[in-house]
Amino acid sequence: MADIERIRGLIRAIPDFPKPGIIFQDIFPIFQDPIAVESLITHLVYHITSTINEKIDVVIGLDARGFLLGPVIALRLGAAFAPIRKKGKLPGEIVSVEYAKEYGVDTFEMEKDAMKPGQNVIVIDDLIATGGSAAAAGILVNSFGAKVLKYLFVIELIELKGADVLNAPLYSVLKY
Numbered sequence: 001m002a003d004i005e006r007i008r009g010l011i012r013a014i015p016d017f018p019k020p021g022i023i024f025q026d027i028f029p030i031f032q033d034p035i036a037v038e039s040l041i042t043h044l045v046y047h048i049t050s051t052i053n054e055k056i057d058v059v060i061g062l063d064a065r066g067f068l069l070g071p072v073i074a075l076r077l078g079a080a081f082a083p084i085r086k087k088g089k090l091p092g093e094i095v096s097v098e099y100a101k102e103y104g105v106d107t108f109e110m111e112k113d114a115m116k117p118g119q120n121v122i123v124i125d126d127l128i129a130t131g132g133s134a135a136a137a138g139i140l141v142n143s144f145g146a147k148v149l150k151y152l153f154v155i156e157l158i159e160l161k162g163a164d165v166l167n168a169p170l171y172s173v174l175k176y
């Protein structure tokens, strides 16, 4: 638990960013502390391996802050990593979905060969607020015929009830 409190102490709350009324939870200071990063990754990997019995084929990270965690977790699990990117960043054939999040609307995209039907997936991001971004990721995964086993976050803004719009269980390290 001391490890989790160390991580909590590094998260910086910035009022009125990127819009008035939003309290932005900034996870980047965690990455100034390698011991905190190691604790965070170990905590998440322990949670995944102790609660999911099925083989995880693909770890999906959400653009952009999900990319800080997803590839490292995939490496530890011996799984593939696939990115979900914002509109216009991926080459070749893509699948896309529009969605709304706490402070705006956006489009997520994946490369058409990022997954195969029947694969098991976990989705990782820094934070869940309304759940719009994570739910859109779930829609993309399902469009491949793959299945989300779990969504993982560093931070959950519980008042915004993001868990209610997801099609699989959620785990968050810190609840605000």
Ligand SMILES: O=P(O)(O)OC[C@H]1O[C@H](OP(=O)(O)OP(=O)(O)O)[C@H](O)[C@@H]1O
Binding pocket: 062, 063, 064, 065, 066, 100, 101, 102, 103, 106, 125, 126, 127, 128, 129, 130, 131, 132, 133, 134, 162
């Ligand atoms: O639960 P929601 O209401 O959908 O909000 C959560 C999303 O918002 C933030 O991403 P943002 O789109 O700001 O992208 P960034 O990581 O590129 O800053 C955050 O990293 C989540 O992806």
Ligand SMILES: Nc1ncnc2[nH]cnc12
Binding pocket: 022, 023, 024, 025, 026, 101, 102, 103, 127, 128, 129, 130
């Ligand atoms: N309050 C918040 N802080 C950081 N990222 C967010 N994404 C959506 N809401 C957010």
